[in-house]
Amino acid sequence: SSQVVWSMLGNRQFCSYKMTTKTQNFCRNEYNLTGLCNRSSCPLANSQYATVREEKGRCYLYMKTIERAAFPRRLWERVLLSKNYEKALEEIDENLIYWPRFIRHKCKQRFTKITQYLIRIRKLTLKRQRKLVPLRRKIERRENRREEKALIAAQLDNAIEKELLERLKQDTYGDIYNFPIHAFDKALQQQDAESESESDAEREEDDDDEDVDKREFVEAEDSELSDFEDMDKLETSSEEEQEEEEEVEKRASHSKSKGKTPLKGPARRKRPYIEIEYEEETEPGTKTKTA
Amino acid sequence: AGDGSGPVLGEGTGPPAPERVLFPPTFSVSEIKNKQRRHFMFLRWKQQQRKEKLALKKKRKKEREALGDKAPPKAIPKTIENQRVYDETTVDPNDEEVAFDEATDEFAPYFNRQTVPKILITTSDRPRGRTVRFCEQLATVIPNSHVYYRRGLALKRIIPQCIARDFTDLIVINEDRKIPNGLVLSHLPDGPTAHFRMSSVRLRKEIKRKGKEPTEHVPEVILNNFTTRLGHSIGRMFAALFPHDPQFIGRQVATFHNQRDYIFFRFHRYIFKSEKKVGIQELGPRFTLKLRSLQKGTFDSKFGEYEWIHKRREMDTSRRKFHL
Numbered sequence: 001s002s003q004v005v006w007s008m009l010g011n012r013q014f015c016s017y018k019m020t021t022k023t024q025n026f027c028r029n030e031y032n033l034t035g036l037c038n039r040s041s042c043p044l045a046n047s048q049y050a051t052v053r054e055e056k057g058r059c060y061l062y063m064k065t066i067e068r069a070a071f072p073r074r075l076w077e078r079v080l081l082s083k084n085y086e087k088a089l090e091e092i093d094e095n096l097i098y099w100p101r102f103i104r105h106k107c108k109q110r111f112t113k114i115t116q117y118l119i120r121i122r123k124l125t126l127k128r129q130r131k132l133v134p135l136r137r138k139i140e141r142r143e144n145r146r147e148e149k150a151l152i153a154a155q156l157d158n159a160i161e162k163e164l165l166e167r168l169k170q171d172t173y174g175d176i177y178n179f180p181i182h183a184f185d186k187a188l189q190q191q192d193a194e195s196e197s198e199s200d201a202e203r204e205e206d207d208d209d210e211d212v213d214k215r216e217f218v219e220a221e222d223s224e225l226s227d228f229e230d231m232d233k234l235e236t237s238s239e240e241e242q243e244e245e246e247e248v249e250k251r252a253s254h255s256k257s258k259g260k261t262p263l264k265g266p267a268r269r270k271r272p273y274i275e276i277e278y279e280e281e282t283e284p285g286t287k288t289k290t291a
Numbered sequence: 292a293g294d295g296s297g298p299v300l301g302e303g304t305g306p307p308a309p310e311r312v313l314f315p316p317t318f319s320v321s322e323i324k325n326k327q328r329r330h331f332m333f334l335r336w337k338q339q340q341r342k343e344k345l346a347l348k349k350k351r352k353k354e355r356e357a358l359g360d361k362a363p364p365k366a367i368p369k370t371i372e373n374q375r376v377y378d379e380t381t382v383d384p385n386d387e388e389v390a391f392d393e394a395t396d397e398f399a400p401y402f403n404r405q406t407v408p409k410i411l412i413t414t415s416d417r418p419r420g421r422t423v424r425f426c427e428q429l430a431t432v433i434p435n436s437h438v439y440y441r442r443g444l445a446l447k448r449i450i451p452q453c454i455a456r457d458f459t460d461l462i463v464i465n466e467d468r469k470i471p472n473g474l475v476l477s478h479l480p481d482g483p484t485a486h487f488r489m490s491s492v493r494l495r496k497e498i499k500r501k502g503k504e505p506t507e508h509v510p511e512v513i514l515n516n517f518t519t520r521l522g523h524s525i526g527r528m529f530a531a532l533f534p535h536d537p538q539f540i541g542r543q544v545a546t547f548h549n550q551r552d553y554i555f556f557r558f559h560r561y562i563f564k565s566e567k568k569v570g571i572q573e574l575g576p577r578f579t580l581k582l583r584s585l586q587k588g589t590f591d592s593k594f595g596e597y598e599w600i601h602k603r604r605e606m607d608t609s610r611r612k613f614h615l
Binding site: 139143147150154165 | 370371488490511513548550551552553559561581603
């Protein structure tokens with residue numbers, strides 16, 4: 001009758017476990033040994049059949065014999081296989097003694113595959129597992145919008161500039177930058193009676209003669225007039241004035257950089273600071289050339 | 292027409308609208324069925340509203356001028372920062388308890404100049420091009436930092452190795468769909484671990500009008516707006532990434548600016564054009580961070596003791612409440 005069953009299900013009639021693809025026929029029956037739809041692998045069409053299946057990490061050997069064909073409930077006999085690989089293979093051999101070679105061989109192959117993938121599962125669970133956290137669209141949108149608004153409210157450039165100027169005022173940069181003039185003027189004006197420190201007093205003495213000149217010069221610098229006016233004062237002034245003067249010239253020649261200095265700005269800036277000491281006298285020469 | 296706007300109907304779009312349109316009292320523009328007419332009437336109504344508003348403004352200004360010196364001071368416009376819900380953990384600069392805490396917390400060795408920061412930058416598994424480039428640029432910005440690629444190594448095992456090799460901080464950049472989107476910053480000898488959500492990452496080539504590459508000089512650090520206790524500790528974490536003595540010759544500054552719980556990172560080169568003017572030029576990458584959690588020890592997601600976690604339901608209820 002297994003012949004009859006096969007001739008019905010396998011070829012002609014409908015078998016609900018059968019899945020056909022272009023090249024292969026598969027069998028979806030859970031007791032199938034190989035997974036293909038063959039005469040020798042069909043659990044329905046073979047009255048004597050065996051499989052290996054695993055449940056919760058333990059492997060069992062399922063057997064079906066013709067004697068129990070009438071009792072569907074007791075059809076499949078289940079044997080727990082040992083955890084030890086070799087022992088389990090022996091158990092399979094023991095249980096399936098006198099069974100067809102094909103079934104024995106396939107059972108052992110299937111058992112091997114199952115143990116291999118169980119080992120792999122155990123190894124993977126020990127490694128880090130990637131936890132997928134779903135994004136919530138509404139929240140993402142809300143946060144992006146709030147970030148944009150916060151960015152606008154932050155006014156980063158202004159804040160950074162303010163902070164840097166604060167630090168300059170607090171004298172964290174020490175003597176690197178040569179802008180003490182304004183500070184000293186302000187100090188003088190604000191505290192007429194008292195002098196802040198001795199350095200102030202010294203400076204005062206030094207610049208006494210040129211105070212008047214300096215004052216005028218400084219205002220010109222602020223309003224950023226052309227070079228030529230400054231040039232007149234250049235001949236008669238001291239080294240310090242030359243420094244500022246150079247700054248003015250360079251700035252004017254750069255045609256007024258806006259908030260951010262253009263690429264050449266910082267790079268070019270460095271040179272005047274270094275060249276001052278060396279090229280004191282040749283400067284006017286170069287200026288006349290460019291003018 | 293039964294809609295009650297009889298006298299106005301005849302005008303259509305031709306003749307100009309009268310100065311003041313008279314509507315019968317129980318009339319609204321939305322009741323007109325004809326779309327074109329309705330639209331026209333609505334525009335007219337809008338113009339009228341605007342005129343009234345302008346007139347009101349002018350009147351107020353005149354009153355103000357008329358009062359002269361006695362005028363009440365101008366009202367300060369309300370901003371979110373003004374209306375911020377007062378946070379009781381706001382740090383008072385003179386608070387002794389805070390000062391004492393900060394002298395004895397995990398960053399004390401850094402602030403006492405006993406340790407020099409050494410940073411390890413790494414990513415999640417299999418970083419894609421953008422993340423890799425971002426890591427490199429970050430490494431140029433932060434001095435004394437090294438980029439190592441993670442090839443499937445567990446963080447918990449990396450950390451003891453890092454401590455053994457004298458690293459002070461660990462940065463892990465998490466990546467999703469080829470863009471970096473998360474940052475884990477961990478201070479190493481069992482320091483706090485902060486987990487951020489990172490957004491709007493811009494690499495150097497995407498920044499407009501940028502300058503040349505950041506040099507090897509140690510940059511200055513600016514930390515803005517970290518007011519609460521939590522903000523303070525985060526600020527100190529950021530400060531601990533950079534060596535203590537900035538080289539002013541380099542004229543570089545790294546800024547962490549906190550605004551409404553978003554921390555904006557920028558890297559600039561500055562130059563003082565005069566006493567009152569400074570020019571800044573952006574180089575280096577930029578990104579924004581939002582704090583998600585702060586954990587007491589080093590990175591341990593299961594058994595760690597969390598100092599602060601962002602809980603959306605509890606903490607995002609008010610638009611004026613910020614935690615950093």
